Amino acid sequence: MTLFLRSWQGSIALLLCLLAVARLPLLATGASTPFAAGGTIAILLLTAVGALASFMRNSRAARALILFVTAHTAAWLLIGGISGNEGDARLSYFLLIAASWLLGWRCISELAEIRPASRQTMMALRLLIPAIFGAWVLILWESITRGAGVPFILLPPPSAIWDRIVSSVPILAADVRQTIFKAVLFGYVVGCAAGFAVAILADRISFLRRGLLPIGNLMSALPIIGVAPIMVMWFGFDWQSKAAVVIVMTFFPMLVNTVAGLSASGSMERDLMRSYASGYWQTLVKLRLPAAMPFIFNALKINSTLALIGAIVAEFFGTPIVGMGFRISTEIGRMNVDMVWAEIAVAAVIGSVFYGVVALAERATTFWHPSNRGG
């Protein structure tokens, strides 16, 4: 039992390996290019070696390295072998995929426990771990869609999406320019600023607080599909109407979080300001805003993804024939599902980068907060 617990992923992977051996071959009889015996054996060996290595008592780094190599090579061979045989995979194929996935998981767990001495290694690990995690999402997706022969127009494999991205760079770039650099950025900045400004106003003028906040709540869920057509009516087809939708969407999270953040400072800290007969604005700038920063960044993070969704979805309701939302809705209609996913992938990458930038800014400005000092 304790042996099992020392690496439960390894244990299960071994088990799956054995099961796979019992249920060979990997592909249905009649597959056009079946696995060579050597290939099958190599895959089985790799998974078994990886699984056993996860029990070793050598250094973490060594274990992680072995796991990394075995898991990914096995996956590589498995995926390589399926091309030309789409839809012909049998149970043992999926068992082996699952086994190598467990090894990948184990690899991540091991890496996460490593405490490197140097800053550079630390940074590298910080990037490597989510990268491996993501790689496995893609590996599983690829092997399952192709192994099980999922119809292309339901869910294309990542490789097809990648091909599409590579072959449509100019279109994607034009769409990104239209949607992100015009609508999203403008809307995000204005929406966040407006939410922030209204929060401050409401805080400053109690009359507005009582009058405006309930109405701010009303705006919280103005459904995007209701607002989008109206904004198109008001601001026209081009990016301005999308920016308006983004403004409406990002306003509320910022309002709520800023209001909550403004009351986050401690009472003694506030008393201190009072003892200086500090004015409203001074207290705001020197105490309450810094104390509110964790909350404000919370809103900035949530909004960074909301803004993207808002702009894309708003394009479903009328646009010039460029833009990520336009492309998605049009290409779905044309059954070019790979293009749809290409846009989604681009959106996800840009959204993550956007979020990452906000998170970095947060780290830099709220370094003092306990959540950033470990704990």
Place this chain on the structure above:
Amino acid sequence: ADITLQLKWVAQSQFAGYYVGEDKGFYDEEGLDVEIKAGGPDIAPEQVIAGGGADVIVAWMGGALVAREKGVPLVNIAQPYQKSGLQLICPKDGPIQTEADFKGHTLGVWFFGNEYPFFAWMNKLGLSTEGGPDGVTVLKQSFDVQPLVQKQADCISVMTYNEYWQAIDAGFKPEDLVVFNYTEMGNDLLEDGLYVLEDKLADPEFKENMVKFVRASMKGWKYAMENPDEAAEIVMDNGGQDENHQKRMMGEVAKLIGDGTGKLDPAVYERTAKALLDQKIITKEPEGAYTAEITDAAMQ
């Protein structure tokens, strides 16, 4: 037998025949249990049927042939709509009176698989759709006639049975409008046909059910054309909006159904396929994309 029908759009008189067939028990008479699923702005029936969510779908020929090329082997088993209801309308006091005036102007078009007839037409006219003084600027049009009212576009797409009447409701009189009707111009591509997956059709039982289904549906269409007001009521009961509008729509739809046999005219099919090929929307001549067996059997 259970059959699921996926419509292309929300419940409206455009699909009255199916709703009537259900409501009047025509399907029951054939021993069929039909579930009608309404569509929506982002439902692609071709995708639904590929995912196993439907047995038969209502789709436009353009979309269906494209899906066929992408590995969803759709086959047209009946074509209740023998004419197209698509047209482009422009206000008479605007810049566009004839096809020659399009250059440099903005036209509203529906996408999501509904854009092929327009692009085929522009292809025929030799106009670029990339904008600029020598081409036309294309807008992805929303669900309504607002772009016309708001002058955001110089012309917009409408269906004879639907958005055209919204424009009339919005205060445009028929004589205020310049109309380019795709059918009249000979640019029409086949609309609302019934499609199923080719491999399923190999199953005789399924085929038999489809014969029954088409027969009952066409019966429904006939009934709807003879009793437009009642048909509109039935549509309303199934989630349609705006009763008057549905009645009027039923009247207009009746003009597109033709002889009510649901038979596909091979000539129109050839033209549709050619237009799509010319436009490179599909890359090779489709084969086996339609069959007359079902309608022939149904109309015996």
Place this chain on the structure above:
Amino acid sequence: MNASPASVVSARKLGLTFQTSDGPVHALSDVDLEVEKGDFVSFIGPSGCGKTTFLRVIADLEKNTAGEITINGMTPEEARKSRCYGYVFQAPALYPWRTIEKNVALPLEIMGHGKTEQQERVRRTLDLVNLSGFGKKYPWQLSGGMQQRASIARALAFDADLLLMDEPFGALDEIVRDHLNEQLLKLWAATEKTICFVTHSIPEAVYLSTKIVVMSPRPGRVTDVIHSTLPRERPLEIRERPEFLEIAHRVREGLRAGHSYEE
């Protein structure tokens, strides 16, 4: 109100009751007190007797519920608004996002002093509390006593005429404490400031004060006000003199009387 013109703090029948969910807490009641300009008043009394509360009333951080109080002839609110006093809280209350230097400069920023003057004053006061060299650190990088000293520096940085200090030296060792006591006396002598000082140390109270206010709890009231007969000039050795010990004795007696539990 007939407070003498030089009176800095003048309380008449002052009372304060907190309303809590399980009944009222009488934190202060019937407090009469006169603090004159240049006085060094120590408050001493058992934990929970209302010393902090009294300071907070002076500072307009709490409103009295009975009686009257004036600061320099003004209401506490006016006094606060004219920035009459500097306050050292019982806890350091440093802002975690500011370095020590910046924390000390905070009141100066708020009161609108120039950049160079700020730097100059910060340097001087950090020196005074023996924290030079730590200006660039963040509060959580300092020991408890160092934080407390930083907060003292912050209160000294701007030259208020009235200093309200709530156990400022509680977390400091005897040597530093002696050192700071001397510094404080020097400062006081040189500047004619008025100081209200809460402490728990009897020798400290006697050494520093011209007036020692002994308080007793539940409800918090003043039980004794002892006027020091010691000279204003006070070397550390004064603590061995008989007068000193006598005053200390009197304070201890007063304090003991106020305590509820005595074996």
Place this chain on the structure above:
Amino acid sequence: MNASPASVVSARKLGLTFQTSDGPVHALSDVDLEVEKGDFVSFIGPSGCGKTTFLRVIADLEKNTAGEITINGMTPEEARKSRCYGYVFQAPALYPWRTIEKNVALPLEIMGHGKTEQQERVRRTLDLVNLSGFGKKYPWQLSGGMQQRASIARALAFDADLLLMDEPFGALDEIVRDHLNEQLLKLWAATEKTICFVTHSIPEAVYLSTKIVVMSPRPGRVTDVIHSTLPRERPLEIRERPEFLEIAHRVREGLRAGHSYEE
């Protein structure tokens, strides 16, 4: 390691260096110390000399970067895991969402004591620190000293054999302090606990301890370990005895030597 079997804390060449953005801070270096079972050890030294840090190393809240340390023959981590000690922090660290009662009961809940036993112990320890009647209040409704006492009660509530107390009585007045000093001595005498006690008060250190550790800063090191010759039985009056004064003098000298600034 050849610590004597009765050794509770045994440090050998212990060192701890903090890495900060502007260079390393040597908080402890070369500390050798032996605490035996039943010892009452006071740590005294200037602010920032590493007293808290040393206690934190014992408590496994900080890892030493040099040397070795064992607690009851175990590593600090093992000791912590077997709940060897109770810790009183320099700040009260009460949970604001719990009443005083609930705060004191916290360790008991965690260690899985029964409901009635919890109540009984909470009542007893609150009594001990003279806070009965405040059990239902929230921390912010209490004065600073009362909060500190509540945190002492929390550490006493579960019967750890080793008590680590970081200036527990800093915010208390002399009378309460005397009272708690006596209580602590009684508790210690009755239970054979081992106590490590940080204080800034020389008389307190001398009064309470069997061993006084004098530390000096930058880097923090032990400059003197004074073994008390006072008997274990200690009435308050012992503080007037010449032996007492002599030890106090020795501590003061040690302390003074460690201070960097002396006029």
Place this chain on the structure above:
Amino acid sequence: MRSETFASRIGPVLTIVATIIVIWYAAAVWMNAPFQRDLDRRGDVTSTTMEFIGKTLSQPKPIVPAPHQVAQNVFENTFLRKVTSNRSLVYHSWVTLSSTLAGFAFGTLLGVLIAVGIVHVKALDRSLMPWIIASQTVPILAIAPMVVVVLAAINVTGLIPKALISTYLSFFPVAVGMVKGLRSPDIIQLELMRTYNASRWQTFWKLRVPASMPFLFTSMKVAVAASLVGAIVAELPTGAAAGIGSKLLAGSYYSQTIDMWAALIAGSLLAAMLVTLVGIGARLIDRRMGVRSA
């Protein structure tokens, strides 16, 4: 302050509402005027300014419907219809509300679970967060139909697909807020737990959870609004049979702007109600935790 009277709370709201209505009327006249002018020109009608303004405020399909038009529509569809009728706003609101609540419940649960995982399992902390973020940048309206199609193919229909989409939108704010909240206890408070050798579970319940409450409720306010948006979006590909989303969509096919605004108002009121409920929950918890009233 408890002494705050009902009047002092409602007064400002009414004032602001009145201001908004005035601005709204002005906007309605201004935005509807061009079309009215066209209409008059085509119909060869001339009218006085007052008549003209009157007409801009009574168009059947205005760009900006006048407040009274919307109010009348809301009133009719709320009070004059049987609640079971599919023209009743109450009925549609109920349909939307039920999937919102289900989605919100799942979403909060999922968000909290993810946050707990991230705070406690280092491998998750390092690997999961970037992908959760990426998941949120996937435009729901694009995947909603696919989700519905796929689920329908395996015979999952009705409330669940809608609730799932609403979950997808609402778990994220909760996860982000809770990660922050669960990490918000002071170091010294965590160290106290360490000295007791408290288990992770105990530290979690007795320290992290109470400390995270302000964050939880702030995120829940955002999440409940997001759930509503999700529920509405999810109604579109389900054939738009019932719910506020279907009303909006149906309104938008036929440019029935008044219907759309009425549905929007219903949605907003629903949102306000939900946010207020969460706010009340927050206040109750605050009181139980003895939070000092500021």
